[in-house]
Amino acid sequence: MNLPKIHSITKKILVALVGAFLLVFLLFHATANLFVLRHDDGAWYSAFCHFMGTNYVVKIFEIVLLGVFVLHMLLTLWLVVTNRMARPTRYHEAQKSKTHTTSKLMAWTGALIFAFLVMHFCQFYFVKIGWVKGQYMVETAKLQDPEMLQMLQLSQQYGLTPEEMIDEMEAQAAMYTDENDDAEETAQYIASMRDKLEVMNIVQRAYEEGNFSQDQKWIRHLNYDERQTLRRVMPESKPEPDFYFMVRELFHNPLMVLLYLITFVVLFMHMRHAFPSAFQTLGLNNYKYNRAIEICGTVYAWLICLMFAAVPVLVYLGL
Ligand code: HEM
Structure with missing residues (x-):
């Protein structure tokens, strides 16, 4: 197979930049989701979704975001394929190095997050663009x-x-x-x-x-x-x-709560490694700060996953 030749480090830098953008998006998304927990009959969350659905700058951002998601997946896939092509005969003994295990883990957790996103889009985003039926308001x-x-x-x-x-x-x-x-x-x-x-x-x-x-x-x-x-x-x-109603209805189903919680664990693992990796690839690490960067990555991943998890858990418990 003849893949266009782009230096591996260029691809890695692109993956890191795109990943950093996604890390910021997730913080924004998790924060906005907390509005669902307000007992205001969706006044805040509906106002937020209305703004997101009608503002043209947001619409452009959304297209960029989806493009960036796809780019992130394609680039990582490309990295995996080109790395394998560079080493067509596998080692006899499985590698036990930390890097090898981490990148393997990233590929698996990334694939699971992709599977989650397919389901997630069918539940929400595709409703917005009219591909899937949902509940509406006017x-x-x-x-x-x-x-x-x-x-x-x-x-x-x-x-x-x-x-x-x-x-x-x-x-x-x-x-x-x-x-x-x-x-x-x-x-x-x-x-x-x-x-x-x-x-x-x-x-x-x-x-x-x-x-x-x-x-x-x-x-x-x-x-x-x-x-x-x-x-x-x-x-x-x-x-x-009517995303407020749809989110609340979705999390009355224990199976959905469980699926979302499993995803957040997987997302945690993915983000915890993504954060320091992005620093390393972009040359922003330094042996003095490596430990601090790792701790920041872990805290960031905990923060986002706990914010995400609060919604299904508290809605399910009726709080
Ligand atoms: C409790 C967890 C979550 C809830 C309640 C939730 C809810 C929603 C809703 C209602 C939308 C449609 C919003 C709109 O288009 O105006 C949406 C879109 C989206 N969600 Fe989530 N989400 C959750 C977790 C996640 C996670 C973990 C990811 C990524 C790994 C994610 C990625 C996205 C993306 C990429 C979009 C489409 C872009 C957008 O419309 O903003 N979501 N989500």
Whole structure:
């Protein structure tokens, strides 16, 4: 196999830089996740996710981040392959050196983290980009269409469903069509109400089931079909995934709690070695500070993993 020739140290430096970027991202991600633990009906976490989902700078950052994840994996894979190609015949006796064990461990823990990310993206990120179905919410303010709200009020007043109300109006308009100078306008109004009927049904259900957030800012518990309806009929309403609800629901499942906790142990092992390795590759280590760098790596890995672990554990315990 002919792989393009880039010096091994260049690849290592790239892996280290990209890895350092990922270490910073994980701190940011773990900190933001702690908002899930607030008992504020998701006010902070939803506001954070809304910002993350709508800000263009964040969107660009997200693409860079995903690119960087892929780059990190491809580069490490490339390093492993080129290292093996440089030594096609394996040693007779297994190497017992510390470096060998560490890099083997990094490859395995890296592969497990990749497997976790596939599952994690199916649970969250792919919901955001519409590849997987989830639970959604929409800002109440974005559904403040005066005509639609008036129709909802009328239907409530007459004890009818919005559809029955529109049927009734249409029947009345047909009866008085000769006397009605605004027949065309009325027909247009009824047609536009029919278009919005599906949205009215969504709002109606939210009222009936009390699906509003405590601060009334969001209508929650929308399913995928309702999300599609909103995007089609009122594209400006921009429904979003309800990550607060989805995270909390996910961690009511003990199997998921266990899988996430196992991942954090693996992540801990990966990060603990990644931290000093990055320093070494970038030439930032010094025999005087090596011990301190190692301790910092361990503390950093503990900190991130404990912050991550707090969410599944505390949510599962109902705290
Ligand atoms: C308790 C643990 C975790 C929870 C509750 C959690 C939750 C989430 C949620 C809700 C999203 C979607 C956010 C959005 O797109 O706005 C997300 C995205 C993401 N998560 Fe996690 N996550 C956890 C752990 C991890 C770990 C351990 C990693 C990496 C090893 C990770 C990597 C990512 C990445 C790369 C994205 C996509 C980028 C982004 O949207 O910010 N997550 N996570």
